[in-house]
Amino acid sequence: MEGYKKTDNVGFNKITGDNVVDIEAVAENFEMADESIGNIKGTSLEGYDEVEHGKKSAANFVKFVWSKLGSIELTDLKIKVTTWSGDTLNIVLNKIKSWIGTLTNLKTKEKSSLVGAVNEVHDNNENLKQAELLDRRDIVKIKSELTREDEALRVNNEKFAHLLGVSIEDIRGGVS
Numbered sequence: 001m002e003g004y005k006k007t008d009n010v011g012f013n014k015i016t017g018d019n020v021v022d023i024e025a026v027a028e029n030f031e032m033a034d035e036s037i038g039n040i041k042g043t044s045l046e047g048y049d050e051v052e053h054g055k056k057s058a059a060n061f062v063k064f065v066w067s068k069l070g071s072i073e074l075t076d077l078k079i080k081v082t083t084w085s086g087d088t089l090n091i092v093l094n095k096i097k098s099w100i101g102t103l104t105n106l107k108t109k110e111k112s113s114l115v116g117a118v119n120e121v122h123d124n125n126e127n128l129k130q131a132e133l134l135d136r137r138d139i140v141k142i143k144s145e146l147t148r149e150d151e152a153l154r155v156n157n158e159k160f161a162h163l164l165g166v167s168i169e170d171i172r173g174g175v176s
Contacts, residue, residue, distance in 0.1 A: 001028050010036060 004013040004025055012032060013025040040056050045064060054060045079089040087095075161168040 001025050 001013050001024060004019070006012065007014060010032065012029045015022075015025060015029075019025060037058050040058060040061065043056065043061070045061065047068070048056075048061075048064055050056065053064050077088055077090055080086050081089055081092045157171070158168050161171050164171075
């Protein structure tokens with residue numbers, strides 16, 4: 001209605017002491033409220049029972065909807081995951097489950113191959129240690145055999161020098 005100050009939120013006509021008797025302004029407010037709220041009595045909400053939830057009113061509808069939001073149950077077949085090309089949640093969850101299984105298998109294979117590699121390195125180290133021990137034993141054995149042959153050669157050389165009638169030092173001094 002023209003000429004009236006309006007409320008900030010809904011835009012109702014402000015009724016003051018000067019225009020309190022203007023029934024048209026009051027009637028317009030009721031019409032605006034009726035349009036804003038809508039046809040509550042003609043609205044049906046699934047599960048709403050007037051005996052249980054009270055007469056149909058905006059406040060009772062809000063309470064009813066609010067109580068339903070607290071116990072909302074969505075099935076994964078109805079939920080579309082928009083970031084996954086609109087696949088339903090059950091398909092997305094199956095993909096994720098599959099990926100987790102694949103990652104678990106890869107991790108297991110990585111672990112087993114890592115353990116195998118570590119065992120192989122350990123075995124190679126053990127083999128090298130054994131080879132080194134064998135090499136040392138062989139070296140000692142060869143050295144021992146050489147030393148014995150050296151000793152036998154020395155004895156033979158001394159006998160030969162004696163047969164020649166010279167000392168072994170004379171023979172060593174003459175050999176250069």
